[in-house]
Amino acid sequence: MVCGSNKPSIRTKRWLAASSLFPLSWIHTSCTALQQIGKWEKKNRIVYPPQLPGEPRRPAEIYHCRREIKYSKDKMWYLAKLIKGMSIDQALAQLEFSDKKGAKVIKEVLLEAQELAVKKHNVEFKSNLHIAESTTGRGRYTKRIRYHAKGMFGIMKIVRCHYFVKLVEGPPPPPEPPKSGFDQAKEYVQQLRSRTLVNTL
DSSP states (O other): OOTTOOOOOHHHHHHHHHHHHSOGGGOOOSHHHHOOOOHHHHGGGOOOOOOOTTOOOOOOEEEEEEEEESSOHHHHHHHHHHHTTSBHHHHHHHHHTOOSHHHHHHHHHHHHHHHHHHHHSOOSOTTSEEEEEEEEEEOOOEEEEEEOGGGOEEEEEEOOEEEEEEEEESOOOOOOOOOOHHHHHHHHHHHHHTOOOSSOO
């Protein structure tokens, strides 16, 4: 490039051509653009038809979850089943006195779901909620090498899990009466008789 001339150099032309192919306005790097909504959270978008006059009010349903928790799904399962069917205040009280790591995570998820119910689902009283569903799922498992002495090594697993909760407006339903062994055997036999056998006479 000659001094005093206004012509751009070859390097400047190449840089301008490359930048014009990918305008910066097309690249979205915000959190909302990169965030993916799973199947569980999409249930919050269900729109029900209008209710008829005189029909009882449909209770609000709130689906919330937390994914990729660095905790075992089997350990989390015991805590998830502990609070199922409880009111949200009773569940928070039970988790408050548990010294397990998963109890703190579940408590945070319940508080988030409670706040979501008041802000976005038109729930008047945040204490008027009960836990209808509470379950866990397997997350991403990764393997790492643990080095031992004398050139030996072992494989260790880094486990993660998901936690799913469904809150429903209103008091919790009464517990079901316990079934006797005869009733359970009767249901099992009925299930075997009603099954469909493929490729048989």
